[in-house]
Amino acid sequence: MSKCRIGILTGGGDCAGLNPAIKWAVKTALDKRLTRECGTEFEVIGIRNGWQGLIKIDPSNPDNGKYIIPLNEALVRTWDRLGGTYLGSSRTNPYNPEKDCSKLVMENIAKLGLEALIAIGGEDTLGVAHRLGQAGVNVIGIPKTIDKDLSGTEYTLGFETALNVITDAVDNLRTTAGSHERIFVIETMGRHAGWLALEGGESSGAFIILIPECDFDMNKVNELVLEGRKSGARYDIILVSEGAKPVGGAMILKDEAPDSFGHVYLGGVGEFVARGIRKGTGLETRSLALGHLQRGGDPCAYDRRMGRYFGIAAVDLIVAKDFGKMVSIKNGEITTVPIKEALKPSLVNTKTQYDAERYSGRRAILRQRKKKV
Ligand code: F6P
Numbered sequence: 001m002s003k004c005r006i007g008i009l010t011g012g013g014d015c016a017g018l019n020p021a022i023k024w025a026v027k028t029a030l031d032k033r034l035t036r037e038c039g040t041e042f043e044v045i046g047i048r049n050g051w052q053g054l055i056k057i058d059p060s061n062p063d064n065g066k067y068i069i070p071l072n073e074a075l076v077r078t079w080d081r082l083g084g085t086y087l088g089s090s091r092t093n094p095y096n097p098e099k100d101c102s103k104l105v106m107e108n109i110a111k112l113g114l115e116a117l118i119a120i121g122g123e124d125t126l127g128v129a130h131r132l133g134q135a136g137v138n139v140i141g142i143p144k145t146i147d148k149d150l151s152g153t154e155y156t157l158g159f160e161t162a163l164n165v166i167t168d169a170v171d172n173l174r175t176t177a178g179s180h181e182r183i184f185v186i187e188t189m190g191r192h193a194g195w196l197a198l199e200g201g202e203s204s205g206a207f208i209i210l211i212p213e214c215d216f217d218m219n220k221v222n223e224l225v226l227e228g229r230k231s232g233a234r235y236d237i238i239l240v241s242e243g244a245k246p247v248g249g250a251m252i253l254k255d256e257a258p259d260s261f262g263h264v265y266l267g268g269v270g271e272f273v274a275r276g277i278r279k280g281t282g283l284e285t286r287s288l289a290l291g292h293l294q295r296g297g298d299p300c301a302y303d304r305r306m307g308r309y310f311g312i313a314a315v316d317l318i319v320a321k322d323f324g325k326m327v328s329i330k331n332g333e334i335t336t337v338p339i340k341e342a343l344k345p346s347l348v349n350t351k352t353q354y355d356a357e358r359y360s361g362r363r364a365i366l367r368q369r370k371k372k373v
Helices: 018-029 032-038 051-056 102-111 123-134 159-180 195-204 218-230 269-281 291-295 301-319 366-372
Strands: 002-010 040-047 068-071 116-121 139-143 183-188 208-210 236-241 253-255 285-289 325-330 333-338
Touching: 002 018, 002 051, 002 301, 018 040, 018 116, 018 301, 032 040, 032 301, 040 301, 051 102, 102 123, 116 123, 116 301, 123 139, 139 301, 159 183, 159 195, 159 236, 159 291, 159 301, 183 195, 183 269, 195 208, 195 236, 208 218, 218 236, 218 269, 236 269, 269 285, 301 325, 301 333
Parallel strands: 002 040, 002 116, 116 139, 139 325, 183 236, 183 285, 208 236
Antiparallel strands: 040 068, 325 333
Protein backbone atom coordinates (compact mmCIF):
# COMPACT_ATOMS: atom_id res chain seq x y z
CA MET A 1 0.00 0.00 0.00
CA SER A 2 1.50 3.36 -0.99
CA LYS A 3 1.29 6.38 1.28
CA CYS A 4 0.54 10.02 0.46
CA ARG A 5 0.87 12.94 2.86
CA ILE A 6 -1.29 15.96 2.07
CA GLY A 7 -0.79 19.43 3.54
CA ILE A 8 -3.59 21.96 3.71
CA LEU A 9 -3.43 25.67 4.50
CA THR A 10 -5.63 28.77 4.47
CA GLY A 11 -4.13 32.14 3.51
CA GLY A 12 -5.21 35.77 3.19
CA GLY A 13 -8.31 37.29 4.78
CA ASP A 14 -10.36 34.70 6.63
CA CYS A 15 -14.05 34.16 5.88
CA ALA A 16 -16.86 31.67 6.32
CA GLY A 17 -16.54 28.50 4.24
CA LEU A 18 -12.90 27.69 5.00
CA ASN A 19 -13.62 25.19 7.77
CA PRO A 20 -16.19 23.26 5.69
CA ALA A 21 -13.63 22.93 2.87
CA ILE A 22 -10.96 21.67 5.30
CA LYS A 23 -13.38 19.20 6.88
CA TRP A 24 -14.42 17.70 3.55
CA ALA A 25 -10.90 17.48 2.17
CA VAL A 26 -9.92 15.57 5.32
CA LYS A 27 -12.99 13.31 5.34
CA THR A 28 -12.55 12.48 1.66
CA ALA A 29 -8.82 11.77 1.90
CA LEU A 30 -9.22 9.58 4.99
CA ASP A 31 -12.17 7.62 3.64
CA LYS A 32 -11.36 3.90 3.85
CA ARG A 33 -13.20 3.26 0.60
CA LEU A 34 -10.89 5.66 -1.20
CA THR A 35 -7.85 3.89 0.29
CA ARG A 36 -9.14 0.55 -0.98
CA GLU A 37 -10.11 2.01 -4.36
CA CYS A 38 -6.74 3.53 -5.16
CA GLY A 39 -4.39 1.46 -3.00
CA THR A 40 -3.03 4.56 -1.27
CA GLU A 41 -3.24 5.49 2.37
CA PHE A 42 -3.65 9.24 2.74
CA GLU A 43 -2.65 11.37 5.69
CA VAL A 44 -3.58 15.04 6.09
CA ILE A 45 -1.76 17.69 8.08
CA GLY A 46 -2.94 21.25 8.58
CA ILE A 47 -0.34 24.00 8.20
CA ARG A 48 -1.05 26.87 10.57
CA ASN A 49 -1.25 30.54 9.52
CA GLY A 50 -0.98 30.11 5.76
CA TRP A 51 2.44 30.39 4.13
CA GLN A 52 3.85 31.71 7.41
CA GLY A 53 3.59 28.18 8.85
CA LEU A 54 5.81 26.79 6.11
CA ILE A 55 8.38 29.54 6.66
CA LYS A 56 8.52 29.37 10.45
CA ILE A 57 8.33 25.63 11.02
CA ASP A 58 11.49 23.73 11.86
CA PRO A 59 10.74 20.22 10.55
CA SER A 60 13.68 18.74 12.44
CA ASN A 61 12.26 19.79 15.85
CA PRO A 62 9.05 18.60 17.48
CA ASP A 63 6.44 21.17 16.52
CA ASN A 64 3.78 20.40 19.15
CA GLY A 65 1.01 21.83 17.05
CA LYS A 66 2.58 25.28 16.66
CA TYR A 67 2.76 25.24 12.89
CA ILE A 68 1.29 21.86 11.99
CA ILE A 69 -1.81 20.04 13.18
CA PRO A 70 -2.43 16.40 12.21
CA LEU A 71 -6.01 16.31 10.97
CA ASN A 72 -8.39 13.44 11.48
CA GLU A 73 -12.12 12.86 11.16
CA ALA A 74 -12.86 13.21 14.87
CA LEU A 75 -11.12 16.58 15.00
CA VAL A 76 -12.83 18.12 11.97
CA ARG A 77 -16.28 16.58 12.57
CA THR A 78 -18.03 19.83 13.52
CA TRP A 79 -15.90 22.27 11.54
CA ASP A 80 -18.36 22.71 8.68
CA ARG A 81 -20.69 24.64 10.99
CA LEU A 82 -18.10 27.15 12.06
CA GLY A 83 -16.80 30.44 10.65
CA GLY A 84 -13.21 31.61 10.21
CA THR A 85 -10.42 29.04 9.91
CA TYR A 86 -9.20 26.65 12.57
CA LEU A 87 -5.87 26.53 10.77
CA GLY A 88 -5.36 30.28 11.17
CA SER A 89 -4.38 32.62 8.38
CA SER A 90 -1.88 35.34 7.54
CA ARG A 91 -0.98 37.64 4.69
CA THR A 92 2.58 36.27 4.49
CA ASN A 93 4.15 36.28 1.04
CA PRO A 94 7.07 33.84 0.59
CA TYR A 95 7.94 35.74 -2.61
CA ASN A 96 8.08 39.08 -0.79
CA PRO A 97 10.66 41.02 -2.87
CA GLU A 98 12.18 42.41 0.33
CA LYS A 99 12.73 38.93 1.82
CA ASP A 100 12.25 35.99 -0.51
CA CYS A 101 11.59 32.84 1.52
CA SER A 102 10.29 30.67 -1.32
CA LYS A 103 13.32 28.36 -1.25
CA LEU A 104 12.84 27.74 2.45
CA VAL A 105 9.15 26.99 1.86
CA MET A 106 10.05 24.41 -0.80
CA GLU A 107 12.69 22.84 1.43
CA ASN A 108 10.20 22.58 4.31
CA ILE A 109 7.56 21.05 2.05
CA ALA A 110 10.09 18.40 1.07
CA LYS A 111 11.25 17.84 4.66
CA LEU A 112 7.65 17.43 5.82
CA GLY A 113 7.21 14.82 3.10
CA LEU A 114 4.21 16.60 1.57
CA GLU A 115 3.31 14.99 -1.71
CA ALA A 116 0.45 17.40 -2.30
CA LEU A 117 -0.49 20.78 -0.91
CA ILE A 118 -4.01 22.23 -0.90
CA ALA A 119 -3.96 26.03 -0.68
CA ILE A 120 -7.30 27.67 0.12
CA GLY A 121 -7.16 31.33 -0.70
CA GLY A 122 -7.68 34.28 -2.99
CA GLU A 123 -5.43 35.89 -5.58
CA ASP A 124 -2.44 36.27 -3.23
CA THR A 125 -2.43 32.77 -1.71
CA LEU A 126 -3.18 31.16 -5.05
CA GLY A 127 -0.57 33.37 -6.76
CA VAL A 128 2.04 31.87 -4.42
CA ALA A 129 0.62 28.37 -5.03
CA HIS A 130 0.96 28.92 -8.77
CA ARG A 131 4.60 29.95 -8.48
CA LEU A 132 5.39 26.99 -6.21
CA GLY A 133 3.60 24.75 -8.69
CA GLN A 134 5.83 26.04 -11.46
CA ALA A 135 8.82 25.23 -9.30
CA GLY A 136 7.68 21.61 -8.96
CA VAL A 137 5.44 21.52 -5.86
CA ASN A 138 2.22 19.51 -6.30
CA VAL A 139 -0.34 22.21 -5.53
CA ILE A 140 -4.13 22.32 -5.68
CA GLY A 141 -6.14 25.52 -5.15
CA ILE A 142 -9.53 26.10 -3.56
CA PRO A 143 -11.03 29.57 -4.22
CA LYS A 144 -12.07 31.67 -1.26
CA THR A 145 -12.55 35.40 -0.91
CA ILE A 146 -15.50 37.53 0.05
CA ASP A 147 -14.40 39.83 -2.81
CA LYS A 148 -15.31 37.13 -5.42
CA ASP A 149 -12.65 38.59 -7.69
CA LEU A 150 -11.08 35.37 -9.04
CA SER A 151 -11.58 34.24 -12.64
CA GLY A 152 -12.43 30.75 -13.84
CA THR A 153 -15.04 30.23 -11.13
CA GLU A 154 -18.50 31.57 -10.51
CA TYR A 155 -18.07 31.27 -6.76
CA THR A 156 -15.46 31.86 -4.11
CA LEU A 157 -16.02 30.65 -0.53
CA GLY A 158 -17.22 33.26 1.92
CA PHE A 159 -19.05 35.47 -0.57
CA GLU A 160 -22.64 34.36 0.15
CA THR A 161 -22.20 34.55 3.94
CA ALA A 162 -20.79 38.06 3.53
CA LEU A 163 -23.83 39.02 1.40
CA ASN A 164 -26.07 37.77 4.20
CA VAL A 165 -24.19 39.98 6.68
CA ILE A 166 -24.67 42.98 4.40
CA THR A 167 -28.36 42.22 3.86
CA ASP A 168 -29.01 41.80 7.61
CA ALA A 169 -27.13 45.02 8.37
CA VAL A 170 -29.19 46.97 5.83
CA ASP A 171 -32.44 45.49 7.18
CA ASN A 172 -31.45 46.65 10.65
CA LEU A 173 -30.42 50.11 9.48
CA ARG A 174 -33.69 50.67 7.65
CA THR A 175 -35.66 51.17 10.87
CA THR A 176 -33.38 53.87 12.23
CA ALA A 177 -32.93 55.43 8.77
CA GLY A 178 -36.74 55.53 8.38
CA SER A 179 -37.42 56.85 11.88
CA HIS A 180 -35.05 59.77 11.33
CA GLU A 181 -35.68 60.19 7.60
CA ARG A 182 -31.95 59.95 7.06
CA ILE A 183 -29.68 58.74 4.33
CA PHE A 184 -27.35 55.90 5.27
CA VAL A 185 -24.17 55.33 3.28
CA ILE A 186 -22.84 51.83 3.97
CA GLU A 187 -19.30 50.93 2.94
CA THR A 188 -18.55 47.34 1.98
CA MET A 189 -15.25 45.56 1.36
CA GLY A 190 -14.23 44.22 -2.05
CA ARG A 191 -10.98 45.97 -2.99
CA HIS A 192 -10.97 46.55 -6.78
CA ALA A 193 -14.10 44.48 -7.37
CA GLY A 194 -17.66 45.72 -6.83
CA TRP A 195 -19.34 42.32 -6.37
CA LEU A 196 -19.99 42.64 -2.63
CA ALA A 197 -21.50 46.12 -2.92
CA LEU A 198 -23.44 45.28 -6.07
CA GLU A 199 -24.90 41.94 -5.04
CA GLY A 200 -25.23 43.04 -1.40
CA GLY A 201 -27.10 46.12 -2.67
CA GLU A 202 -29.29 44.05 -4.95
CA SER A 203 -30.08 41.62 -2.12
CA SER A 204 -30.98 44.39 0.31
CA GLY A 205 -32.71 46.70 -2.18
CA ALA A 206 -30.26 49.60 -1.88
CA PHE A 207 -31.24 52.74 -3.79
CA ILE A 208 -27.75 53.65 -5.01
CA ILE A 209 -24.74 51.34 -5.36
CA LEU A 210 -21.27 52.71 -6.08
CA ILE A 211 -18.63 50.29 -7.35
CA PRO A 212 -14.96 50.57 -8.33
CA GLU A 213 -15.71 49.58 -11.93
CA CYS A 214 -17.68 52.81 -12.53
CA ASP A 215 -16.30 56.09 -11.18
CA PHE A 216 -19.05 58.19 -9.63
CA ASP A 217 -19.91 61.85 -10.05
CA MET A 218 -20.91 63.36 -6.68
CA ASN A 219 -23.31 65.83 -8.38
CA LYS A 220 -25.08 62.95 -10.05
CA VAL A 221 -25.35 61.05 -6.76
CA ASN A 222 -26.98 64.15 -5.24
CA GLU A 223 -29.35 64.54 -8.21
CA LEU A 224 -30.44 60.92 -7.81
CA VAL A 225 -31.01 61.41 -4.08
CA LEU A 226 -33.12 64.55 -4.66
CA GLU A 227 -35.03 62.81 -7.47
CA GLY A 228 -35.83 59.98 -5.03
CA ARG A 229 -37.04 62.45 -2.43
CA LYS A 230 -39.35 64.07 -5.01
CA SER A 231 -40.89 60.71 -5.75
CA GLY A 232 -41.64 60.15 -2.06
CA ALA A 233 -38.58 58.41 -0.52
CA ARG A 234 -38.36 59.25 3.20
CA TYR A 235 -34.94 57.71 3.64
CA ASP A 236 -32.28 56.10 1.45
CA ILE A 237 -29.81 53.26 1.64
CA ILE A 238 -26.64 53.75 -0.39
CA LEU A 239 -23.98 51.05 -0.67
CA VAL A 240 -20.41 52.01 -1.55
CA SER A 241 -17.64 49.57 -2.29
CA GLU A 242 -14.38 50.48 -0.48
CA GLY A 243 -12.60 50.73 -3.85
CA ALA A 244 -15.12 53.12 -5.48
CA LYS A 245 -13.73 56.50 -6.42
CA PRO A 246 -15.04 59.83 -7.70
CA VAL A 247 -14.49 60.73 -11.36
CA GLY A 248 -10.99 62.15 -11.66
CA GLY A 249 -10.17 61.16 -8.06
CA ALA A 250 -8.29 58.35 -6.40
CA MET A 251 -9.28 55.49 -4.10
CA ILE A 252 -9.51 56.55 -0.47
CA LEU A 253 -6.98 54.88 1.81
CA LYS A 254 -6.79 54.25 5.54
CA ASP A 255 -3.12 53.48 5.31
CA GLU A 256 -0.93 53.76 2.25
CA ALA A 257 1.82 51.43 3.50
CA PRO A 258 1.49 48.30 1.34
CA ASP A 259 1.41 44.79 2.81
CA SER A 260 3.80 42.05 1.60
CA PHE A 261 1.61 41.50 -1.48
CA GLY A 262 1.62 45.22 -2.30
CA HIS A 263 -1.97 45.95 -1.19
CA VAL A 264 -2.84 49.20 0.51
CA TYR A 265 -5.48 49.44 3.27
CA LEU A 266 -8.66 50.89 1.74
CA GLY A 267 -11.39 52.68 3.66
CA GLY A 268 -13.18 55.99 4.06
CA VAL A 269 -15.12 56.38 0.82
CA GLY A 270 -18.42 55.83 2.69
CA GLU A 271 -17.85 58.94 4.81
CA PHE A 272 -16.56 60.82 1.75
CA VAL A 273 -19.87 60.16 -0.04
CA ALA A 274 -21.93 60.95 3.10
CA ARG A 275 -20.17 64.30 3.43
CA GLY A 276 -20.75 65.02 -0.27
CA ILE A 277 -24.48 64.35 0.15
CA ARG A 278 -24.79 66.47 3.29
CA LYS A 279 -23.02 69.34 1.51
CA GLY A 280 -24.80 68.97 -1.82
CA THR A 281 -28.38 68.34 -0.63
CA GLY A 282 -28.53 69.51 2.98
CA LEU A 283 -30.10 66.16 3.91
CA GLU A 284 -29.15 64.39 7.15
CA THR A 285 -26.72 61.64 6.18
CA ARG A 286 -24.79 59.07 8.21
CA SER A 287 -22.11 56.61 7.14
CA LEU A 288 -21.13 53.20 8.41
CA ALA A 289 -18.33 50.87 7.31
CA LEU A 290 -19.27 47.21 7.75
CA GLY A 291 -15.59 46.22 7.69
CA HIS A 292 -14.54 42.84 9.02
CA LEU A 293 -18.07 41.94 10.14
CA GLN A 294 -18.44 40.83 6.51
CA ARG A 295 -15.82 38.16 7.03
CA GLY A 296 -17.30 36.97 10.32
CA GLY A 297 -20.04 34.62 11.41
CA ASP A 298 -20.77 30.99 10.71
CA PRO A 299 -21.05 29.82 7.11
CA CYS A 300 -24.47 30.06 5.49
CA ALA A 301 -25.97 26.93 3.90
CA TYR A 302 -24.43 27.75 0.50
CA ASP A 303 -20.90 28.17 1.89
CA ARG A 304 -21.20 24.89 3.80
CA ARG A 305 -22.24 23.13 0.61
CA MET A 306 -19.67 24.79 -1.62
CA GLY A 307 -16.93 24.17 0.97
CA ARG A 308 -17.93 20.54 0.92
CA TYR A 309 -17.89 20.24 -2.87
CA PHE A 310 -14.60 22.14 -3.24
CA GLY A 311 -12.92 20.10 -0.46
CA ILE A 312 -13.98 16.81 -2.03
CA ALA A 313 -12.96 17.92 -5.54
CA ALA A 314 -9.52 19.00 -4.31
CA VAL A 315 -8.85 15.44 -3.09
CA ASP A 316 -10.21 14.04 -6.36
CA LEU A 317 -7.53 16.09 -8.14
CA ILE A 318 -4.83 14.71 -5.84
CA VAL A 319 -6.00 11.15 -6.51
CA ALA A 320 -5.82 11.88 -10.24
CA LYS A 321 -2.39 13.54 -9.76
CA ASP A 322 -3.79 16.51 -11.70
CA PHE A 323 -1.80 19.28 -10.04
CA GLY A 324 -1.55 23.02 -10.69
CA LYS A 325 -5.35 23.28 -10.81
CA MET A 326 -7.96 25.16 -8.82
CA VAL A 327 -11.36 23.60 -8.20
CA SER A 328 -14.18 25.81 -9.40
CA ILE A 329 -17.84 25.99 -10.30
CA LYS A 330 -19.04 26.86 -13.79
CA ASN A 331 -22.61 26.61 -15.07
CA GLY A 332 -23.56 24.84 -11.86
CA GLU A 333 -20.94 22.08 -12.33
CA ILE A 334 -17.92 21.54 -10.11
CA THR A 335 -14.92 21.60 -12.41
CA THR A 336 -11.29 22.78 -12.48
CA VAL A 337 -9.16 25.49 -14.06
CA PRO A 338 -5.40 26.03 -14.15
CA ILE A 339 -4.55 28.17 -11.10
CA LYS A 340 -2.93 30.69 -13.43
CA GLU A 341 -6.26 31.32 -15.14
CA ALA A 342 -7.98 32.04 -11.84
CA LEU A 343 -5.53 34.83 -11.06
CA LYS A 344 -6.89 37.20 -13.70
CA PRO A 345 -9.17 39.63 -11.83
CA SER A 346 -12.90 39.15 -12.21
CA LEU A 347 -14.71 42.50 -12.17
CA VAL A 348 -18.31 43.65 -12.59
CA ASN A 349 -19.28 44.16 -16.23
CA THR A 350 -20.82 47.63 -16.13
CA LYS A 351 -22.64 47.07 -19.43
CA THR A 352 -24.53 43.94 -18.45
CA GLN A 353 -24.42 43.72 -14.66
CA TYR A 354 -24.83 47.32 -13.50
CA ASP A 355 -27.08 50.27 -14.23
CA ALA A 356 -24.57 53.07 -14.78
CA GLU A 357 -27.40 55.57 -15.41
CA ARG A 358 -28.96 55.11 -11.98
CA TYR A 359 -25.75 54.01 -10.20
CA SER A 360 -27.63 50.95 -9.12
CA GLY A 361 -28.31 47.25 -9.59
CA ARG A 362 -29.39 46.02 -12.99
CA ARG A 363 -32.94 46.85 -14.11
CA ALA A 364 -32.74 45.03 -17.44
CA ILE A 365 -31.38 41.53 -17.83
CA LEU A 366 -32.78 39.77 -20.89
CA ARG A 367 -33.32 43.10 -22.66
CA GLN A 368 -29.77 44.17 -21.89
CA ARG A 369 -28.35 40.89 -23.18
CA LYS A 370 -30.30 41.37 -26.41
CA LYS A 371 -28.92 44.89 -26.80
CA LYS A 372 -25.40 43.54 -26.43
CA VAL A 373 -25.89 40.96 -29.22
O1 F6P B 1 -10.36 39.40 2.07
C1 F6P B 1 -10.30 40.49 1.20
C2 F6P B 1 -10.61 41.70 1.96
O2 F6P B 1 -11.77 41.39 2.63
C3 F6P B 1 -10.76 43.00 1.18
O3 F6P B 1 -12.05 43.21 0.73
C4 F6P B 1 -10.30 44.03 2.20
O4 F6P B 1 -9.80 45.18 1.55
C5 F6P B 1 -9.23 43.31 2.92
O5 F6P B 1 -9.63 41.96 2.94
C6 F6P B 1 -8.94 43.80 4.33
O6 F6P B 1 -8.18 42.81 4.97
P1 F6P B 1 -7.26 42.90 6.24
O7 F6P B 1 -7.80 43.99 7.11
O8 F6P B 1 -7.40 41.54 6.85
O9 F6P B 1 -5.88 43.13 5.76
